[in-house]
Amino acid sequence: MSVEQTNLAAVEKWAALYNSDPHRMIDECYAPDPEVIAPEELHITDSATFHEMERAAFQAMPDRHSEMLSTVAVGDKVFIEGVMTGSNPATGAPLKVRWCSVLTFVNGLITEDRTYMDWSVFKDFVRTAEYRDVSVPAHPSASDISDFYDLSSQALCELWDESFHAGYFLSDDDDSSNRVAADRMTDLLIDRLGLTGGRMLDVGCGIGAPALRLAGTCTAEITGISINKAQVDEANRRAASGGVADRVRFQYADALAMPFEDATYDAAWAFESLIHMDRIPALREISRVVKPGARLVVADLLQTGPLTPEEQELVRDGLERMSASPILTEDQYRELVAEAGWEIVEFLDVSKHAVKTQRRMIEAVETRYDEMIERFGPEVSELMDLMLSPAGLLPQMGYLVAVLRKPL
Numbered sequence: 001m002s003v004e005q006t007n008l009a010a011v012e013k014w015a016a017l018y019n020s021d022p023h024r025m026i027d028e029c030y031a032p033d034p035e036v037i038a039p040e041e042l043h044i045t046d047s048a049t050f051h052e053m054e055r056a057a058f059q060a061m062p063d064r065h066s067e068m069l070s071t072v073a074v075g076d077k078v079f080i081e082g083v084m085t086g087s088n089p090a091t092g093a094p095l096k097v098r099w100c101s102v103l104t105f106v107n108g109l110i111t112e113d114r115t116y117m118d119w120s121v122f123k124d125f126v127r128t129a130e131y132r133d134v135s136v137p138a139h140p141s142a143s144d145i146s147d148f149y150d151l152s153s154q155a156l157c158e159l160w161d162e163s164f165h166a167g168y169f170l171s172d173d174d175d176s177s178n179r180v181a182a183d184r185m186t187d188l189l190i191d192r193l194g195l196t197g198g199r200m201l202d203v204g205c206g207i208g209a210p211a212l213r214l215a216g217t218c219t220a221e222i223t224g225i226s227i228n229k230a231q232v233d234e235a236n237r238r239a240a241s242g243g244v245a246d247r248v249r250f251q252y253a254d255a256l257a258m259p260f261e262d263a264t265y266d267a268a269w270a271f272e273s274l275i276h277m278d279r280i281p282a283l284r285e286i287s288r289v290v291k292p293g294a295r296l297v298v299a300d301l302l303q304t305g306p307l308t309p310e311e312q313e314l315v316r317d318g319l320e321r322m323s324a325s326p327i328l329t330e331d332q333y334r335e336l337v338a339e340a341g342w343e344i345v346e347f348l349d350v351s352k353h354a355v356k357t358q359r360r361m362i363e364a365v366e367t368r369y370d371e372m373i374e375r376f377g378p379e380v381s382e383l384m385d386l387m388l389s390p391a392g393l394l395p396q397m398g399y400l401v402a403v404l405r406k407p408l
């Protein structure tokens with residue numbers, strides 16, 4: 001029996017015991033002191049607390065029932081989609097919520113359990129509140145990010161550029177167009193990637209502009225992923241129009257649970273996409289699908305200095321509205337990268353070259369505000385107001401490009 005077959009059989013037992021005897025499930029299906037994670041909700045690292053949490057959860061909803069809808073095994077991981085039903089303990093109203101779990105196995109036992117669902121439906125479950133990890137800033141869900149780009153993709157193309165990322169300006173006096181500056185930033189990542197052939201992964205591809213520019217410099221097969229289906233469709237249309245659809249493809253996928261085999265790719269980049277994710281699990285998942293020694297080039301926001309309480313609140317509000325994760329300092333970023341298992345080859349603070357991006361964006365919004373509302377409807381006003389936020393003009397808001405390497 002293969003590893004995948006063994007793990008799928010273990011999942012069947014796991015699912016059955018969840019409904020009938022969750023404590024046996026913990027004892028028989030999990031390794032001692034497993035890591036149990038529900039992003040934005042809880043993080044448990046010992047079996048005793050796991051038992052306590054399940055006891056509280058069962059008391060809160062004794063009629064809960066979970067059903068698996070699909071399972072896929074890839075290497076040491078099993079990806080599961082399912083649905084849970086039960087009753088709200090406060091109101092008695094029926095509940096039905098879909099969920100997705102990524103289970104990591106070692107010798108047939110679960111060592112990591114990462115589950116995604118709409119946790120807001122459990123807001124009345126007071127008995128489980130003490131197990132929630134409220135100290136960790138919330139990270140956006142896949143649906144949050146997709147909703148953000150449903151609203152913003154066309155507007156960003158109009159107001160900035162089809163690349164959806166910061167421009168690289170040579171100086172404060174550089175009057176290059178947004179397109180030229182954005183291409184210059186893309187070229188910086190292309191240079192640091194150093195790719196000539198093989199297979200490359202674009203994590204958070206947008207509508208494909210950077211990947212298609214990369215394709216013009218190398219013979220590599222490029223796969224881009226996004227959790228926004230409209231972006232994927234547009235990116236594939238552009239690849240076909242550019243005559244490179246035979247080796248540049250885009251697909252719908254969640255960067256935290258990618259449908260790829262281990263060690264598939266020779267290189268990867270995350271071009272302003274990690275800001276929309278829980279960075280550590282995202283970096284670990286990228287590490288899983290790239291080969292040992294592979295390079296990962298990251299472009300992300302950077303906090304370059306301390307913020308006052310008022311500035312912190314301004315930044316926090318902007319990040320929440322754009323479905324983004326917290327902005328980190330260089331020291332925090334280096335620690336995070338190391339915790340995720342990557343080595344830093346190069347860390348570039350290019351803030352002075354990117355700062356003009358926000359100024360240009362604000363100028364465009366101020367000039368075309370009424371036109372954009374007329375073209376795209378009142379729904380776009382929220383995005384326009386977000387772009388006008390002064391948070392992006394704070395001198396402590398910077399930009400990084402980092403070259404990472406997966407250890408051999």
